[in-house]
Amino acid sequence: MIRFEAVAKRHPGADRPAVADLDLTVAAGTTCALIGPSGCGKSTTLRMVNRLVAPDAGRVTVAGRDVADLDPIVLRRGIGYVLQGVGLFPHKNVAENVATVPGLLGWKRGRIVARVDEMLDLVGLDPARYRNRRPAELSGGQRQRVGVARALAADPAILLMDEPFGAVDPVTRDRLQEEIGAILRRLHKTVILVTHDIGEALRMGDTVALMRDGHLVQVGTPERLLAAPADDFVETFLGGMRALRRLDRLRVHERVSAESASPPLPAIAPEASLREALDRMLATGATRLAAGSGTLTLEAVRDAARLPDGSA
Ligand SMILES: Nc1ncnc2c1ncn2[C@@H]1O[C@H](COP(=O)(O)OP(=O)(O)OP(=O)(O)O)[C@@H](O)[C@H]1O
Numbered sequence: 001m002i003r004f005e006a007v008a009k010r011h012p013g014a015d016r017p018a019v020a021d022l023d024l025t026v027a028a029g030t031t032c033a034l035i036g037p038s039g040c041g042k043s044t045t046l047r048m049v050n051r052l053v054a055p056d057a058g059r060v061t062v063a064g065r066d067v068a069d070l071d072p073i074v075l076r077r078g079i080g081y082v083l084q085g086v087g088l089f090p091h092k093n094v095a096e097n098v099a100t101v102p103g104l105l106g107w108k109r110g111r112i113v114a115r116v117d118e119m120l121d122l123v124g125l126d127p128a129r130y131r132n133r134r135p136a137e138l139s140g141g142q143r144q145r146v147g148v149a150r151a152l153a154a155d156p157a158i159l160l161m162d163e164p165f166g167a168v169d170p171v172t173r174d175r176l177q178e179e180i181g182a183i184l185r186r187l188h189k190t191v192i193l194v195t196h197d198i199g200e201a202l203r204m205g206d207t208v209a210l211m212r213d214g215h216l217v218q219v220g221t222p223e224r225l226l227a228a229p230a231d232d233f234v235e236t237f238l239g240g241m242r243a244l245r246r247l248d249r250l251r252v253h254e255r256v257s258a259e260s261a262s263p264p265l266p267a268i269a270p271e272a273s274l275r276e277a278l279d280r281m282l283a284t285g286a287t288r289l290a291a292g293s294g295t296l297t298l299e300a301v302r303d304a305a306r307l308p309d310g311s312a
Pocket residue numbers: 011012013014017018036037038039040041042043044045196
């Protein structure tokens with residue numbers, strides 16, 4: 001369990017606190033998604049858990065112990081940390097990257113080799129194919145998978161993820177959210193996930209904590225936030241998500257226009273959701289997709305995303 005008790009932090013030279021009077025509990029084995037506008041204090045909150053930032057007031061406890069009383073090096077070895085797009089050692093290969101913490105912990109070589117392969121399998125990378133590659137020889141999504149494998153290698157109880165999928169394309173991001181989310185649930189990890197993406201927060205979070213100006217505005221299950229937003233700010237923040245859920249429900253064939261596609265366009269199955277169609281458009285840069293014998297336009301997807309009363 002991770003607990004923030006009346007935690008406050010003002011960075012040196014800043015005119016206002018990055019985090020103010022924060023109380024938050026993340027139950028063992030659950031994922032808490034921290035979300036809110038840029039600069040609201042999410043990363044500062046996360047970095048107080050592994051002591052990259054020290055609170056000015058209040059305390060942060062892990063499994064009941066104040067992190068301020070723990071040796072930061074020992075503390076960090078027990079916490080996996082995944083960052084956006086970076087963090088892999090560029091001159092080390094995939095296996096060496098994944099082996100970092102087990103190596104620091106003095107594991108025997110045979111155990112490390114077996115663990116590296118196990119972790120690569122876990123995150124969906126064939127060890128034989130990928131273990132000797134350098135990070136530069138991987139796609140963005142594969143790099144993020146290696147980042148997760150490395151963070152989990154020494155089997156930490158806690159994982160801190162700061163915009164872990166922020167640098168990958170939307171289609172890959174969706175897949176990573178599903179797969180990594182399932183792995184973390186299965187392994188019963190206690191996770192704090194910082195994200196800008198409300199879809200990611202609602203998909204991966206057992207609880208979602210919405211912050212604004214250093215304060216916690218609302219915390220609860222995704223269902224609770226959607227059903228009973230605490231105020232207009234939460235409502236507005238969730239508005240985008242409502243539109244995406246609407247696109248999830250509508251099928252491409254419901255919005256296709258009869259005109260045939262020429263010149264050749266990227267194709268989408270008529271049975272696919274409009275959300276998938278939007279992702280395809282974002283990934284390919286195309287504003288029109290071929291769907292069966294018709295065409296789906298970005299305009300049609302935009303129209304569909306609007307709620308009947310026009311509020312989204
Ligand atoms: N090292 C620092 N020194 C001074 N001010 C800082 C420092 N780190 C963060 N801040 C300020 O503290 C506030 C909160 O920053 P923080 O990075 O926690 O927000 P965030 O919600 O994670 O933002 P983003 O979503 O843009 O990453 C911001 O106003 C930021 O400018």
